Structure formats: C-alpha cells, structure tokens
Amino acid sequence: MEKTAILLLWLCIAITELHSQQSQSGYMKKYWNYENRYRKYFVHLGNNAGDGLPIAHRPLRRLDEQAFTYEPRDWYPDGAPDGIYDGGWKGIKFGDVTADLGDYIARLATQYKLLKNAGENTLPTLNELYYAIQCVERVDLKAES
Numbered sequence: 001m002e003k004t005a006i007l008l009l010w011l012c013i014a015i016t017e018l019h020s021q022q023s024q025s026g027y028m029k030k031y032w033n034y035e036n037r038y039r040k041y042f043v044h045l046g047n048n049a050g051d052g053l054p055i056a057h058r059p060l061r062r063l064d065e066q067a068f069t070y071e072p073r074d075w076y077p078d079g080a081p082d083g084i085y086d087g088g089w090k091g092i093k094f095g096d097v098t099a100d101l102g103d104y105i106a107r108l109a110t111q112y113k114l115l116k117n118a119g120e121n122t123l124p125t126l127n128e129l130y131y132a133i134q135c136v137e138r139v140d141l142k143a144e145s
Helices: 002-020 024-041 097-117 123-144
Strands: none
Touching: 097 123
C-alpha cells in the first residue's frame, strides 16, 4: 500500500513537471511581454517630475485601451469613483517609491548584463537605466531641499 501511494505521488509530480516545462524561447517571449507591459503601463520615462517612478497601483482597465498617462481624465472616462484621488492623479498610487525604484534599477542592470552577454542591442535598456538613475537624483535633491 505504501509503495503504491509513493508511486502515485511520484507519477503525479512527474506529469505535472512535464506539462509545466516551457522552452527557452517561450520564457523569453513571456519575459519581453511583461517587460513591454511594465514600460507601457507602470513607468514613464523622462526628466520631468514623477517620470521614472514605478507605479505601485493603477486603476484596472483593459490593457489595450490606455497606455501610461498622468492625465486623470484619461484614467476614468466616466469620472472617478468616489474617494479615489491620490496626489493629483486619480487612481494612481506610488507606494514605497525608493524601494521600488531600487528594484527597477536592479532589474534593468541585470537585463543589460544578460543582453550584453547575448550580443543583443543594449541601447534601449541603457536609455531606460539612465532615466531611472536621473529619477534617483531628482528624488534625492527633492528630499534634501
């Protein structure tokens, strides 16, 4: 009885592992899909106030409807729900910005290294990394003033 239970458990684990495996290209496709969504919906590149700060929360909408914007009217076409207003941008919440910004820079640095090792184009990642570091500088200058 015990041997049968162990055999069934092992068989279930083996079948689950076989079905969950993806090819390297499948993982890369999934990574770049998430990366593009992050750039489009959760961070805005630039040197203006608020640019480069990763957003912790944004209003739920279909992802194909609206890219990132700071305009509150664009987030809620029928008007914002009662009680949602955060620092001038309806529905957007930034959370612990400095920690999120550190994670964002670490991810970009890792992405740069992996792209460089693979001989891929690193210019978009370097550009994004530049703006993220400029954001750290702006946050630091604002905190000191």
